[in-house]
Amino acid sequence: MGRAPCCSKIGLHRGPWCPREDTLLLNYIQAHGEGNWRSLPKKAGLLRCGKSCRLRWLNYLRPGIKRGNITPDEDDLIIRLHSLLGNRWSLIAGRLPGRTDNEIKNYWNTHLSKRLISQGTDPNTHKPLVVRQEKNKRKTTTISDKKSKSKLTVEVSEKPKIHLPKPIRFTGTTSFPLPRNDSFDSDQCNTTSTALDKPWSGFVDPGNNDKGKMAGFLDDDDGHDFVNVLDFGCRSKFLGSEGDSCFEKLYEEYLQVLETNHDADLLQVGCVDDSLLIW
DNA sequence: AATAGCGGCAACCGCCTCCAC
DNA sequence: GGTGGAGGCGGTTGCCGCTAT
Incomplete structure (x- = not known):
């Protein structure tokens, strides 16, 4: 209709x-x-x-919007959040103080995805790209660097399906004061303290600031293959830097949630929903 | 100096979900 | 339970400035 x-x-x-x-x-x-x-x-x-x-x-x-100059830490966090959440820009933006979903989406499309490709990583799945070997067997794409005029033909995975742990809305008295990113205090990164108090809060959709909506998980073809974030390449680099950054804490929360649920019961996706509830 | 091509980003479009009626 | 309004989201478009030729 x-x-x-x-x-x-x-x-x-x-x-x-x-x-x-x-x-x-x-x-x-x-x-x-x-x-x-x-x-x-x-x-x-x-x-x-x-x-x-x-x-x-x-x-x-909106007040509090940061413009330009995405820092290396933010850069890294975007990549890692994308590996967890896929193209859920509003969720990703919600964890980046002062950044908008549109800005992050643009930044991803114009910078990060190309960078990942140049590093041999599929920006969709965050898994290594495979150089084309056979014809007609897999979907491939040719990436051309307009400046260097070099071309690279790579196999590109299908876009990861978002494993939608059915968005959950909290109604009535169950509301969460998690703000949109304009309310974040970028200096103190109070999202982290909030999130540490409520370990699952990182998965509340900040786009639904008054009700809360659960984030989705990446899903592979069989519907249950969570991305192994521990294998994610840039992690070690990040861990090697200033270990106490708020981004790192934030990411650790995601890891905890994923690992817990991965170990507990991969197949019963529904239980993931439950475990992500904030009480 | 002119111009063609490209990259970056703001804005638009259309679909989806929620919720009130 | 069905319907339609409103808001939210991700994908896409198109403009503008920069760079290479």
């Missing part, structure tokens, strides 16, 4: 936002808060789609 677009596009501005529009949106949200995106543009005096306003706010105007 088709749905009507979120708003009539007739007469609405599209494309890049001008400073005046930014100001209008900013002023309105500062005065009235987020939400009601559909009606917001009209109330704020903007000729924009509500979705466009929401996107602009989340990705650009």
Whole structure:
């Protein structure tokens, strides 16, 4: 069943936002808060789609947004979170203070995936790429480096299926104050302290800041093959650096959760859901 | 100096889920 | 239980600036 677009596009501005529009949106949200995106543009005096306003706010105007200069630590964390969560950018972004899902998605597509490929790692599965040997047997792709003009033909795995431990919403009194990343204190990395108090909290979907939604796990073809994060190449590099970084603590939480559940019962995926509940 | 090609990123699109009615 | 509105998410597009020729 088709749905009507979120708003009539007739007469609405599209494309890049001008400073005046930014100001209008900013002023309105500062005065009235987020939400009601559909009606917001009209109330704020903007000729924009509500979705466009929401996107602009989340990705650009929100306070606390960091722009550019993704640090090596963040870099590494993104790769490792991606190995755990797949293309679940909002989840990944939720663990990176001040970063937006869009930014991380772009950064992944333009930098990290290429880097992994150049290092011989399949960006989809985080497993080693296999240089093509046979024709027509496996899906391959040719990666060309536009600067060096070199080409490399590699076998690319199918995109990992996200093993969706059915998103769980907590309703009623069971709510979690886990904020979106704009509420993170990047200096203190208080996500870690929170997460250490509640070891499973790293798996709450920060996109659902008031209800909580469980993260998914990577899944292989048979549906039960969790990525062996211990084999993940950059781990050792990371561990060798400043061992106490908050990113490292964060990652250890993920490892604990995965290992616990992997050992306990790989086949009974449902139990993973249960174990990830926060009480 | 001109221009073609490429990379990066902001923004859009369409689908999905949740929830109120 | 069914339906539709609203918000959220991931994939994709297209513009703009930079670089190579």
